[in-house]
Amino acid sequence: MCERCNYAEMLEGHGVDPTPLRQAVLRSIGEESRPLAAVEIIAAVRDQMSINKVTLYRILDLLVDRGLVKRLSAGDRAFRYGMGETRHHPEHPHFVCSQCGVMECLEPDLLPAGIRKFQIKGKRIIKHVDVRFEGICESCLKARM
Amino acid sequence: MCERCNYAEMLEGHGVDPTPLRQAVLRSIGEESRPLAAVEIIAAVRDQMSINKVTLYRILDLLVDRGLVKRLSAGDRAFRYGMGETRHHPEHPHFVCSQCGVMECLEPDLLPAGIRKFQIKGKRIIKHVDVRFEGICESCLKARM
DNA sequence: TTGGGCTTGCAACTCAGTTGCATACACATT
DNA sequence: AATGTGTATGCAACTGAGTTGCAAGCCCAA
Ligand SMILES: [Mn+2]
Ligand SMILES: [Mn+2]
Ligand SMILES: [Zn+2]
Ligand SMILES: [Zn+2]
Numbered sequence: 111m112c113e114r115c116n117y118a119e120m121l122e123g124h125g126v127d128p129t130p131l132r133q134a135v136l137r138s139i140g141e142e143s144r145p146l147a148a149v150e151i152i153a154a155v156r157d158q159m160s161i162n163k164v165t166l167y168r169i170l171d172l173l174v175d176r177g178l179v180k181r182l183s184a185g186d187r188a189f190r191y192g193m194g195e196t197r198h199h200p201e202h203p204h205f206v207c208s209q210c211g212v213m214e215c216l217e218p219d220l221l222p223a224g225i226r227k228f229q230i231k232g233k234r235i236i237k238h239v240d241v242r243f244e245g246i247c248e249s250c251l252k253a254r255m
Numbered sequence: 256m257c258e259r260c261n262y263a264e265m266l267e268g269h270g271v272d273p274t275p276l277r278q279a280v281l282r283s284i285g286e287e288s289r290p291l292a293a294v295e296i297i298a299a300v301r302d303q304m305s306i307n308k309v310t311l312y313r314i315l316d317l318l319v320d321r322g323l324v325k326r327l328s329a330g331d332r333a334f335r336y337g338m339g340e341t342r343h344h345p346e347h348p349h350f351v352c353s354q355c356g357v358m359e360c361l362e363p364d365l366l367p368a369g370i371r372k373f374q375i376k377g378k379r380i381i382k383h384v385d386v387r388f389e390g391i392c393e394s395c396l397k398a399r400m
Numbered sequence: 401t402t403g404g405g406c407t408t409g410c411a412a413c414t415c416a417g418t419t420g421c422a423t424a425c426a427c428a429t430t
Numbered sequence: 431a432a433t434g435t436g437t438a439t440g441c442a443a444c445t446g447a448g449t450t451g452c453a454a455g456c457c458c459a460a
Contacts (some may be wrong), residue, residue, distance in 0.1 A: 130439095184328075238389055
Protein backbone atom coordinates (compact mmCIF):
# COMPACT_ATOMS: atom_id res chain seq x y z
CA MET A 111 0.00 0.00 0.00
CA CYS A 112 2.14 2.93 1.11
CA GLU A 113 5.03 3.67 3.44
CA ARG A 114 3.00 5.92 5.70
CA CYS A 115 0.26 3.40 6.38
CA ASN A 116 -0.34 2.65 10.01
CA TYR A 117 -1.02 -1.06 9.95
CA ALA A 118 -1.82 -1.25 13.66
CA GLU A 119 -4.51 1.38 13.17
CA MET A 120 -5.90 -0.42 10.14
CA LEU A 121 -6.20 -3.61 12.15
CA GLU A 122 -7.87 -1.91 15.10
CA GLY A 123 -10.20 -0.09 12.74
CA HIS A 124 -11.43 -3.45 11.54
CA GLY A 125 -11.88 -4.85 15.03
CA VAL A 126 -8.73 -6.95 15.00
CA ASP A 127 -6.26 -7.00 17.89
CA PRO A 128 -3.03 -5.67 16.30
CA THR A 129 -0.60 -8.31 17.50
CA PRO A 130 2.99 -8.11 16.27
CA LEU A 131 2.48 -11.05 13.91
CA ARG A 132 -0.69 -9.60 12.42
CA GLN A 133 1.01 -6.26 11.88
CA ALA A 134 3.98 -7.96 10.28
CA VAL A 135 1.78 -9.98 7.92
CA LEU A 136 -0.27 -6.96 6.88
CA ARG A 137 2.86 -4.85 6.49
CA SER A 138 4.56 -7.49 4.34
CA ILE A 139 1.57 -7.49 2.03
CA GLY A 140 1.15 -3.72 2.10
CA GLU A 141 4.74 -2.87 1.33
CA GLU A 142 4.80 -4.86 -1.88
CA SER A 143 3.48 -3.52 -5.15
CA ARG A 144 2.22 -6.94 -6.17
CA PRO A 145 0.17 -9.65 -4.47
CA LEU A 146 2.29 -12.27 -2.73
CA ALA A 147 2.02 -16.02 -2.31
CA ALA A 148 1.93 -17.35 1.24
CA VAL A 149 5.47 -18.65 0.92
CA GLU A 150 6.67 -15.12 0.09
CA ILE A 151 4.78 -13.60 2.98
CA ILE A 152 6.18 -16.09 5.45
CA ALA A 153 9.70 -15.36 4.23
CA ALA A 154 9.17 -11.61 4.59
CA VAL A 155 7.75 -11.95 8.09
CA ARG A 156 10.58 -14.25 9.14
CA ASP A 157 13.12 -11.58 8.22
CA GLN A 158 11.90 -9.83 11.34
CA MET A 159 10.35 -12.41 13.65
CA SER A 160 9.45 -16.04 13.98
CA ILE A 161 6.09 -17.32 12.73
CA ASN A 162 4.51 -20.70 12.21
CA LYS A 163 2.85 -21.37 8.89
CA VAL A 164 -0.48 -22.30 10.52
CA THR A 165 -0.47 -18.95 12.25
CA LEU A 166 0.20 -17.26 8.94
CA TYR A 167 -2.73 -18.99 7.26
CA ARG A 168 -4.98 -18.17 10.18
CA ILE A 169 -3.97 -14.52 10.04
CA LEU A 170 -4.55 -14.46 6.29
CA ASP A 171 -8.02 -15.98 6.75
CA LEU A 172 -8.82 -13.34 9.34
CA LEU A 173 -7.58 -10.44 7.25
CA VAL A 174 -9.41 -11.68 4.16
CA ASP A 175 -12.56 -12.12 6.23
CA ARG A 176 -12.29 -8.53 7.50
CA GLY A 177 -11.66 -7.19 4.01
CA LEU A 178 -8.18 -5.89 4.83
CA VAL A 179 -6.64 -8.37 2.41
CA LYS A 180 -7.89 -9.84 -0.86
CA ARG A 181 -7.27 -13.46 -1.78
CA LEU A 182 -6.50 -13.72 -5.48
CA SER A 183 -6.28 -16.60 -7.86
CA ALA A 184 -3.28 -16.57 -10.18
CA GLY A 185 -4.34 -19.52 -12.29
CA ASP A 186 -1.95 -21.86 -10.50
CA ARG A 187 -2.47 -23.77 -7.27
CA ALA A 188 -1.26 -21.10 -4.81
CA PHE A 189 -3.34 -18.11 -3.87
CA ARG A 190 -1.90 -14.62 -3.88
CA TYR A 191 -2.68 -12.11 -1.17
CA GLY A 192 -2.92 -8.38 -1.85
CA MET A 193 -4.26 -5.35 -0.04
CA GLY A 194 -8.02 -5.00 0.09
CA GLU A 195 -9.82 -2.17 -1.63
CA THR A 196 -9.89 1.29 -0.05
CA ARG A 197 -10.37 4.76 -1.48
CA HIS A 198 -6.61 4.99 -2.06
CA HIS A 199 -6.49 1.51 -3.53
CA PRO A 200 -9.40 0.93 -5.90
CA GLU A 201 -10.36 -2.29 -7.62
CA HIS A 202 -8.03 -3.16 -10.47
CA PRO A 203 -7.20 -6.09 -12.73
CA HIS A 204 -4.07 -8.20 -12.46
CA PHE A 205 -1.53 -9.67 -14.77
CA VAL A 206 0.05 -13.10 -14.35
CA CYS A 207 3.18 -14.20 -16.17
CA SER A 208 2.63 -17.69 -17.48
CA GLN A 209 6.37 -18.31 -17.48
CA CYS A 210 7.55 -17.24 -14.02
CA GLY A 211 4.15 -17.06 -12.29
CA VAL A 212 4.57 -13.56 -10.91
CA MET A 213 1.36 -11.56 -10.42
CA GLU A 214 1.34 -7.82 -11.00
CA CYS A 215 -1.29 -5.16 -10.37
CA LEU A 216 -2.55 -3.25 -13.38
CA GLU A 217 -4.08 0.20 -13.63
CA PRO A 218 -7.69 0.43 -12.46
CA ASP A 219 -8.66 2.02 -15.76
CA LEU A 220 -7.79 -1.20 -17.55
CA LEU A 221 -10.91 -2.68 -15.98
CA PRO A 222 -13.32 -2.52 -18.89
CA ALA A 223 -15.75 0.30 -18.22
CA GLY A 224 -19.18 -0.90 -17.44
CA ILE A 225 -18.15 -4.36 -16.41
CA ARG A 226 -20.25 -3.83 -13.32
CA LYS A 227 -23.46 -3.44 -15.27
CA PHE A 228 -23.95 -7.18 -15.73
CA GLN A 229 -25.41 -7.32 -12.27
CA ILE A 230 -28.34 -9.56 -13.00
CA LYS A 231 -28.06 -12.27 -15.57
CA GLY A 232 -30.19 -15.35 -15.62
CA LYS A 233 -31.32 -15.27 -11.98
CA ARG A 234 -27.80 -15.26 -10.59
CA ILE A 235 -26.52 -12.68 -8.15
CA ILE A 236 -23.17 -11.37 -9.31
CA LYS A 237 -21.04 -9.97 -6.52
CA HIS A 238 -17.86 -9.15 -8.32
CA VAL A 239 -15.83 -9.66 -11.44
CA ASP A 240 -12.28 -10.89 -11.59
CA VAL A 241 -10.27 -9.84 -14.63
CA ARG A 242 -6.88 -11.44 -15.09
CA PHE A 243 -4.55 -10.81 -18.00
CA GLU A 244 -2.06 -13.54 -18.79
CA GLY A 245 1.11 -13.39 -20.78
CA ILE A 246 4.86 -12.83 -20.43
CA CYS A 247 6.17 -10.27 -17.97
CA GLU A 248 8.82 -7.68 -18.72
CA SER A 249 11.60 -9.46 -16.88
CA CYS A 250 10.92 -12.80 -18.58
CA LEU A 251 10.87 -11.00 -21.92
CA LYS A 252 14.30 -9.50 -21.23
CA ALA A 253 15.69 -12.86 -20.13
CA ARG A 254 14.69 -14.33 -23.49
CA MET A 255 17.17 -12.20 -25.37
CA MET B 256 -19.99 -29.26 -26.88
CA CYS B 257 -22.69 -31.03 -28.83
CA GLU B 258 -24.25 -34.44 -29.20
CA ARG B 259 -23.14 -34.89 -32.76
CA CYS B 260 -19.46 -34.25 -32.09
CA ASN B 261 -17.15 -37.01 -33.19
CA TYR B 262 -14.60 -37.06 -30.41
CA ALA B 263 -12.41 -39.66 -32.08
CA GLU B 264 -12.16 -37.44 -35.14
CA MET B 265 -11.35 -34.41 -33.02
CA LEU B 266 -8.52 -36.29 -31.34
CA GLU B 267 -7.10 -37.55 -34.60
CA GLY B 268 -7.40 -34.10 -36.10
CA HIS B 269 -5.10 -32.85 -33.39
CA GLY B 270 -2.58 -35.61 -33.81
CA VAL B 271 -3.67 -37.62 -30.81
CA ASP B 272 -4.26 -41.37 -30.92
CA PRO B 273 -7.97 -41.71 -30.04
CA THR B 274 -7.74 -44.40 -27.38
CA PRO B 275 -10.96 -45.38 -25.58
CA LEU B 276 -9.89 -43.53 -22.42
CA ARG B 277 -9.03 -40.35 -24.29
CA GLN B 278 -12.35 -40.43 -26.11
CA ALA B 279 -14.20 -40.99 -22.85
CA VAL B 280 -12.42 -38.09 -21.14
CA LEU B 281 -13.05 -35.70 -24.02
CA ARG B 282 -16.67 -36.87 -24.31
CA SER B 283 -17.27 -36.39 -20.59
CA ILE B 284 -16.05 -32.81 -20.87
CA GLY B 285 -17.84 -32.16 -24.15
CA GLU B 286 -21.22 -33.45 -23.07
CA GLU B 287 -21.45 -31.10 -20.09
CA SER B 288 -22.57 -27.52 -20.42
CA ARG B 289 -20.15 -26.40 -17.72
CA PRO B 290 -16.45 -26.99 -17.06
CA LEU B 291 -15.80 -29.94 -14.75
CA ALA B 292 -13.33 -30.62 -11.96
CA ALA B 293 -11.07 -33.64 -12.36
CA VAL B 294 -13.04 -35.51 -9.71
CA GLU B 295 -16.23 -35.06 -11.75
CA ILE B 296 -14.54 -36.18 -14.96
CA ILE B 297 -13.15 -39.30 -13.35
CA ALA B 298 -16.60 -40.18 -12.00
CA ALA B 299 -18.16 -39.71 -15.43
CA VAL B 300 -15.55 -41.83 -17.17
CA ARG B 301 -15.86 -44.55 -14.53
CA ASP B 302 -19.56 -44.88 -15.31
CA GLN B 303 -18.40 -46.53 -18.50
CA MET B 304 -14.90 -47.87 -17.98
CA SER B 305 -12.08 -48.12 -15.50
CA ILE B 306 -9.45 -45.37 -15.32
CA ASN B 307 -6.61 -44.50 -13.00
CA LYS B 308 -6.37 -40.92 -11.80
CA VAL B 309 -2.81 -40.52 -13.07
CA THR B 310 -3.98 -41.52 -16.51
CA LEU B 311 -6.77 -38.97 -16.27
CA TYR B 312 -4.36 -36.16 -15.38
CA ARG B 313 -2.01 -37.20 -18.15
CA ILE B 314 -4.84 -37.19 -20.68
CA LEU B 315 -5.99 -33.78 -19.43
CA ASP B 316 -2.45 -32.42 -19.79
CA LEU B 317 -2.31 -33.77 -23.32
CA LEU B 318 -5.69 -32.37 -24.34
CA VAL B 319 -4.92 -28.98 -22.83
CA ASP B 320 -1.56 -28.97 -24.58
CA ARG B 321 -3.26 -29.71 -27.92
CA GLY B 322 -5.88 -27.03 -27.35
CA LEU B 323 -8.79 -29.48 -27.32
CA VAL B 324 -9.48 -28.68 -23.67
CA LYS B 325 -9.08 -25.49 -21.68
CA ARG B 326 -7.86 -25.54 -18.07
CA LEU B 327 -9.77 -22.95 -16.06
CA SER B 328 -9.26 -21.49 -12.64
CA ALA B 329 -12.38 -21.26 -10.50
CA GLY B 330 -10.81 -19.32 -7.65
CA ASP B 331 -10.50 -22.43 -5.49
CA ARG B 332 -7.75 -25.03 -5.47
CA ALA B 333 -9.13 -27.37 -8.14
CA PHE B 334 -8.93 -26.61 -11.82
CA ARG B 335 -11.93 -26.95 -14.08
CA TYR B 336 -11.68 -28.42 -17.55
CA GLY B 337 -13.88 -27.24 -20.40
CA MET B 338 -13.89 -27.61 -24.18
CA GLY B 339 -11.33 -25.57 -26.05
CA GLU B 340 -12.32 -22.79 -28.41
CA THR B 341 -13.56 -23.59 -31.89
CA ARG B 342 -15.77 -21.72 -34.36
CA HIS B 343 -18.83 -23.29 -32.75
CA HIS B 344 -17.54 -22.61 -29.26
CA PRO B 345 -16.08 -19.11 -29.03
CA GLU B 346 -14.27 -17.58 -26.09
CA HIS B 347 -16.62 -16.65 -23.25
CA PRO B 348 -16.47 -15.62 -19.60
CA HIS B 349 -17.45 -17.88 -16.72
CA PHE B 350 -19.39 -17.61 -13.53
CA VAL B 351 -18.43 -19.28 -10.25
CA CYS B 352 -20.81 -19.67 -7.34
CA SER B 353 -18.98 -18.74 -4.17
CA GLN B 354 -21.32 -20.91 -2.14
CA CYS B 355 -21.36 -24.27 -3.96
CA GLY B 356 -18.32 -23.75 -6.19
CA VAL B 357 -20.02 -24.67 -9.44
CA MET B 358 -18.65 -23.03 -12.58
CA GLU B 359 -20.98 -22.07 -15.41
CA CYS B 360 -20.33 -20.77 -18.90
CA LEU B 361 -21.71 -17.35 -19.77
CA GLU B 362 -22.64 -15.86 -23.11
CA PRO B 363 -19.68 -14.76 -25.24
CA ASP B 364 -21.22 -11.30 -25.61
CA LEU B 365 -20.75 -10.74 -21.88
CA LEU B 366 -17.03 -10.48 -22.58
CA PRO B 367 -16.53 -6.72 -22.51
CA ALA B 368 -16.10 -5.55 -26.06
CA GLY B 369 -12.63 -4.42 -26.81
CA ILE B 370 -11.03 -6.31 -23.96
CA ARG B 371 -8.59 -7.62 -26.52
CA LYS B 372 -7.24 -4.21 -27.34
CA PHE B 373 -4.97 -4.04 -24.30
CA GLN B 374 -2.43 -6.04 -26.19
CA ILE B 375 0.62 -4.07 -25.24
CA LYS B 376 0.89 -2.46 -21.88
CA GLY B 377 4.12 -1.62 -20.13
CA LYS B 378 6.38 -3.94 -22.14
CA ARG B 379 4.42 -7.04 -21.28
CA ILE B 380 3.04 -9.42 -23.87
CA ILE B 381 -0.57 -10.19 -23.12
CA LYS B 382 -1.76 -13.48 -24.54
CA HIS B 383 -5.24 -13.69 -23.17
CA VAL B 384 -7.71 -12.35 -20.69
CA ASP B 385 -9.64 -14.36 -18.19
CA VAL B 386 -12.93 -12.87 -17.00
CA ARG B 387 -14.67 -14.59 -14.12
CA PHE B 388 -17.88 -13.42 -12.52
CA GLU B 389 -18.47 -14.50 -8.94
CA GLY B 390 -21.66 -14.62 -6.95
CA ILE B 391 -24.51 -16.95 -6.04
CA CYS B 392 -25.90 -19.37 -8.59
CA GLU B 393 -29.57 -19.91 -9.31
CA SER B 394 -29.82 -23.20 -7.47
CA CYS B 395 -28.14 -21.84 -4.33
CA LEU B 396 -30.49 -18.85 -4.46
CA LYS B 397 -33.51 -21.15 -4.56
CA ALA B 398 -32.19 -23.26 -1.70
CA ARG B 399 -31.99 -20.15 0.47
CA MET B 400 -35.74 -19.72 0.49
C1' DT C 401 11.54 -62.41 -32.86
C1' DT C 402 13.28 -58.70 -31.02
C1' DG C 403 13.26 -53.89 -30.05
C1' DG C 404 11.49 -49.34 -29.49
C1' DG C 405 7.87 -46.19 -28.53
C1' DC C 406 3.40 -45.27 -26.81
C1' DT C 407 -0.32 -45.99 -23.22
C1' DT C 408 -1.80 -47.23 -18.76
C1' DG C 409 -1.45 -48.50 -13.80
C1' DC C 410 0.29 -48.41 -9.07
C1' DA C 411 2.88 -46.48 -5.17
C1' DA C 412 4.92 -42.86 -3.42
C1' DC C 413 5.57 -38.12 -3.42
C1' DT C 414 4.82 -32.86 -3.45
C1' DC C 415 2.67 -28.64 -2.46
C1' DA C 416 -0.56 -25.48 -0.38
C1' DG C 417 -3.46 -25.28 2.93
C1' DT C 418 -6.33 -27.31 7.15
C1' DT C 419 -7.54 -29.63 11.57
C1' DG C 420 -6.90 -31.08 16.31
C1' DC C 421 -5.06 -30.30 20.30
C1' DA C 422 -1.79 -28.18 23.61
C1' DT C 423 0.42 -24.21 25.57
C1' DA C 424 0.92 -19.35 26.71
C1' DC C 425 -0.70 -15.10 27.78
C1' DA C 426 -4.23 -11.34 28.92
C1' DC C 427 -7.69 -9.72 31.36
C1' DA C 428 -11.89 -10.18 34.28
C1' DT C 429 -14.16 -12.22 38.62
C1' DT C 430 -14.00 -13.68 43.04
C1' DA D 431 -3.78 -13.48 45.32
C1' DA D 432 -6.32 -17.26 43.07
C1' DT D 433 -9.27 -18.63 39.53
C1' DG D 434 -11.54 -18.77 35.31
C1' DT D 435 -12.35 -17.50 30.45
C1' DG D 436 -11.16 -16.17 26.04
C1' DT D 437 -7.66 -15.16 22.46
C1' DA D 438 -3.24 -16.00 20.03
C1' DT D 439 0.22 -19.04 18.70
C1' DG D 440 2.70 -23.43 17.89
C1' DC D 441 3.40 -28.28 16.58
C1' DA D 442 2.08 -32.68 14.47
C1' DA D 443 -0.69 -34.82 11.66
C1' DC D 444 -3.85 -34.61 8.00
C1' DT D 445 -6.20 -33.47 3.35
C1' DG D 446 -7.01 -32.71 -1.60
C1' DA D 447 -5.32 -32.01 -6.04
C1' DG D 448 -2.03 -32.98 -8.82
C1' DT D 449 2.92 -35.10 -10.01
C1' DT D 450 6.86 -38.35 -10.43
C1' DG D 451 9.17 -42.75 -10.97
C1' DC D 452 9.00 -46.94 -12.55
C1' DA D 453 7.04 -51.17 -14.31
C1' DA D 454 3.94 -53.70 -17.33
C1' DG D 455 1.29 -54.28 -21.53
C1' DC D 456 0.60 -53.37 -26.24
C1' DC D 457 1.58 -52.30 -31.15
C1' DC D 458 3.99 -52.08 -35.04
C1' DA D 459 8.52 -51.93 -37.54
C1' DA D 460 12.90 -53.97 -38.64
MN1 LIG E 1 -3.52 -5.70 -6.84
MN1 LIG F 1 -16.97 -22.46 -20.81
ZN1 LIG G 1 7.63 -13.63 -15.84
ZN1 LIG H 1 -24.22 -22.35 -6.08
